[in-house]
Structures are given as C-alpha cells and as structure tokens.
Amino acid sequence: MKKLKELDLEFPRIGMRIIKSAIAVLLCFVVDYFRNGAGIVFYSQLSALWCMQATRESTIKNAKQRMIGTFIGTFYGFLYVVLKQLLLPKTADYDYIGSVITSGMIVLVIYTSVMIKKKQASYFSCVVFLSIVVNHIGDANPYLFACNRFLDTVIGIAIGVLVNIFGF
Numbered sequence: 001m002k003k004l005k006e007l008d009l010e011f012p013r014i015g016m017r018i019i020k021s022a023i024a025v026l027l028c029f030v031v032d033y034f035r036n037g038a039g040i041v042f043y044s045q046l047s048a049l050w051c052m053q054a055t056r057e058s059t060i061k062n063a064k065q066r067m068i069g070t071f072i073g074t075f076y077g078f079l080y081v082v083l084k085q086l087l088l089p090k091t092a093d094y095d096y097i098g099s100v101i102t103s104g105m106i107v108l109v110i111y112t113s114v115m116i117k118k119k120q121a122s123y124f125s126c127v128v129f130l131s132i133v134v135n136h137i138g139d140a141n142p143y144l145f146a147c148n149r150f151l152d153t154v155i156g157i158a159i160g161v162l163v164n165i166f167g168f
Contacts, residue, residue: 110126
C-alpha cells in the first residue's frame with residue numbers, strides 16, 4: 001500500500017460521457033433482446049459509442065457521417081453479393097477473383113464518398129463493405145446479413161444520439 005502512495009496516482013472521476021456510453025451499450029443489448037438476436041449487437045454498440053461525443057453538434061455530425069458511410073458500404077456490399085452469386089463460379093480454393101473484385105470495389109466505395117463530398121464517411125463505408133463481403137459472404141443468407149448490418153448500425157446511431165443528447 002505504501003508503494004501505491006509513493007506513485008502519487010490520481011484517479012479522475014467517472015464523467016457523464018463514460019456513464020452515457022455504458023447506458024448506450026446496455027440499451028443496445030435491450031434492443032437486441034427484443035429483436036431475438038436477429039442482428040449482431042456488436043455493430044449497434046460500436047455505432048452508439050461512435051456517436052457519444054462531447055457536444056451535441058459533434059454527436060449529430062458523427063451520426064450523419066456514420067449513417068452515410070453505412071449506407072454506402074451496405075449498398076456496395078449488397079451489390080457485390082449479388083454479382084458474386086450470379087456471375088462468379090463457386091470455388092473451393094482461395095477466391096482470387098473475389099479478392100481482386102473486392103479490392104477494386106474499395107475504389108468505388110471510397111470514390112462514392114468523395115463524389116458526394118462526404119470524404120470523412122469513407123472509412124465507415126469501407127468497414128461496412130468489408131464486413132459484408134469478407135466476413136459474411138459465405139453465410140447461408142448474406143443478403144439478410146447486409147440488411148441486418150445496416151439496421152444494427154441505425155439502431156446504434158439512434159441510441160447513441162438519444163442517450164447523448166437527452167442524457168438518459
């Protein structure tokens with residue numbers, strides 16, 4: 001105990017932003033419960049935490065950025081799934097063609113953000129796109145995952161904004 005005193009550690013207080021972050025994460029769990037696990041609560045929670053900012057203005061700005069990025073990424077992810085299932089042969093080996101197409105589509109994903117003058121949304125666009133085409137292309141229903149991925153993010157954004165602005 002003496003050594004701890006010698007370190008002269010000061011513990012900052014737990015602020016409202018930390019408390020609101022915990023509340024937002026909990027509310028995402030609650031919504032997930034009522035959705036019967038239809039989505040992946042992790043994505044809602046990440047979105048809620050991203051929206052948890054110091055000011056209302058930055059909260060709204062980040063929420064819009066996240067929403068736009070999610071829409072772009074979901075759109076191209078959905079497009080990739082359709083093209084992959086319609087045009088590309090099923091392969092048991094490593095999917096070289098899919099890897100090249102995925103990498104090329106990243107250009108479209110980022111360029112779309114640039115075209116609509118929302119460059120700051122490009123990172124989220126890429127994250128959502130890659131989560132669909134890399135992690136979930138082999139799912140029984142990748143279309144359902146893409147839709148749920150979008151919905152999970154919207155839920156998280158809504159919870160994050162409401163908790164941060166209204167301070168539940």
